[in-house]
Amino acid sequence: MGITIENLRVDDLHANPHNPRKQVGDVEELASSIRSQGxxxxxxxxxxxxxxxxxxxxYRVVIGHRRLAAARQAGLATVPAxxxxxxxxxxQEIMLVENTQRxxxxxxxxxxxxxxLLDLGMQVKEMAEKTGRSDRFVRRRLRIARIPQETRDMASDFSxxxxxxxxxxxxxxxxPDLQRELARSKDxxxxxxxxxxxxxxxxxxxxxxxxxxxxxxxxESFSGDKQYWNWTPRGYRYEQTIHPGDGAFWKRFTGFEAWPELRVFFQDDCFTLYRPIPPEQLEKAEREKAGQREAKARRGELDRQAREFxxxxxxxxxxxxxxxxxxxTHERTVAGICELVRVETVGRGSQIPYQPSHGEGVVATLVGFGWSLPITEHSNDHWSLECEENLDAxxxxLDDRPMRILDVLAARQEEHADWHAWRTMxxxxxxxxxxxxxxxxxYKPSAEEREALKGAYLDKGDDES
Known part of the structure; x- marks a missing residue:
């Protein structure tokens, strides 16, 4: 194998397509040095x-791509090589070893x-020795090299x-599908x-x-609209739902003698287990279900009555x-404002009042009170009554007649009131x-309203009441 040093024409030298470093970068400073010192x-x-x-x-350059680019920029006709x-x-071995030092x-x-180098037959161990890297380091890089070009192209800037x-x-x-999804992700x-x-x-x-x-x-699989949270096989009771990655699953599986008597259902990457109910407990469970059905029917009837009332x-x-x-009168208006401010801030119950009031409902209630507002119906331009025109009005x-704030306070209370309120304490x-x-x-409440205020529509057997 002969080695010679010659002055070669720059036009006869070509970048190596297999050079690991794809970009030579800015060579202005190097070109300036070459102009003055060669x-x-x-x-x-x-x-x-x-x-x-x-x-x-x-000739194909093996080492010296930056020097060649700088020489061209400096205007040299020939370079020593x-x-x-x-x-x-x-x-490829020489190029890789030389570039890994950079x-x-x-x-x-x-x-x-x-x-x-792997494609040319060099083994991982030899590559590691040649470059001064560990086998693990080389294998890690080779794993990256296997990322397909199609996947690389999907990244906004793979490099x-x-x-x-x-x-x-x-x-x-x-x-590959998940790999491509990750490559093109923004986050x-x-x-x-x-x-x-x-x-x-x-x-x-x-x-x-x-x-x-x-x-x-x-x-087994759940059928129809049955889910583990709304259905249990007859004669069984819910045992547990095991989620992906639950290490306790394997521990239970290997030491659980009751597995054969359980029914196992799968849905949404979860396994749900049901255990047989002993006969004596099954009869009790049926009685409890009957009681629950009765309570549900009772609540439904109270809901209907409260809604109608x-x-x-x-x-x-x-x-x-x-x-x-x-x-x-002025005195009663002031008293009413003070009372409603108290209602909104501290109320009279055991907790601070909850006020989820929505502007749309408040404006609609003011219209119901007889206020003359610019927008009283929905349209393409006014999908909400809570619009700039109404709020300005x-x-x-209120600028002209400050005491009319009483109307707004009353509207806020009315917007919050609905039949659900009569169903909880x-x-x-x-x-x-x-x-x-x-x-x-x-205002003089009716007899029916006074009964409702005493809790007529509360479910006396409902714990949450």
Whole structure:
């Protein structure tokens, strides 16, 4: 193998397509140095075996890509070069070893360099020895090199991915679809966690299926709209639902003698277990279910009654407020405002009042009170009555007549009142506070309303009441 040093024409030197480092970067400073001092270290090149139209032999650069680029920028016609005949394996080995000593070689470039040597027959151990790396390091880079070009093209800037991100991307080499999804994601870390969970869950389910099959357990599926939270097989009781990654599952599986008597259902990557109910407990459970059905029917009837009652009561309240709000004396208006502010802030029950008031409902109630507002119906331009035109009109009215804030306070209370309030003790307490304020204004509750305020629509057997 002959080695010579020659001054070669820059036009006869070509970048190596297998060079691990794909970008030479900014060579302005190097070009300036070459202009003043020339090239101190010759390039290493190898003949391509081809000539140009004038018969000049052509060469491929092995070491010195940046120097060649700088020489071109400096305007040199020739550069000193060591010419060495070498095979493809030797050529790639030299380029990889030389570039691994540089800090600006990206993980992807280094990985592809190792892959090139692997394709030429070099073993991992030999690559590690040649580059001064560990076997584990080389294998890690080769795993990155196996990321397909199609996947690389999906990333917004594959070359800028960190080593940690490349390792995570390489984890999905057995599932190209997930790997491509991760590559094109905008939020890499969030997508990685999501896909990892899906991958690990699928693996866990596969292993669990095999284990249950070996144990002779038939895994059933829920049918129709049945779910583990709304249905239990007759004669069984719910035991537990085992989720992906639940290590306790395997411990229970290996030491649980009761497995054969359990029924196992699968849905949404979860296994739900049901245990047989002993005969004596089954009879008790049937009685409890009957009681639950009765309680449900009782609550349904109370719901119906409360809904019907509130429909009438609300109509009465709105009609009275519409007629009387604007006729109240100054003293009664002030007293009403003070009372409603108290209702909204501290109430009269055991807890601070809950006020989820929605502006749409408040404005609609003010319209019900007889307020003249610009927008009283929905349209494409006004999908909500809580719009700038209405709010400006309300504020102008309050600027001229501040005491009309009483209307707004009353509207907020009415918007909050509905039939559900009569079905819980907390709701009844809120309604009592509202009716107290109404009575301060002069409203006279009906006999039915007074019964409702005593809790007529509460389920006396309902713990939450």
């Amino acid at each position: 090239i101190k270290q010759p390039l290493l090149v190898t003949p391509t075996g081809e000539t140009d139209i004038d018969g000049h032999e052509q 060591i010419v060495e005949e070498m095979d493809a394996r030797r050529e 800090s600006d070689l990206t993980p992807v470039e280094e990985a592809d360099g190792y892959q090139g 800028q991915l960190t080593l940690d991100q490349l390792d995570k991307l390489a984890e999905f080499e057995s599932d 890499f870390e969030w997508t990685y966690r999501k896909l990892s969970k899906e991958r690990d869950g699928a693996k866990w389910v596969e292993e669990a299926d095999k284990a249950l099959s070996r144990a002779g357990i038939k895994v 509130e429909s009438i009561a609300k109509a009465n309240r709105i009609a009275w407020l519409k007629t009387n709000l604007h006729t109240l 309300i504020r102008r009215t 907390r709701g009844v307490e809120d309604m009592r506070a509202w009716y107290d304020a109404l009575e301060h204004l002069g």
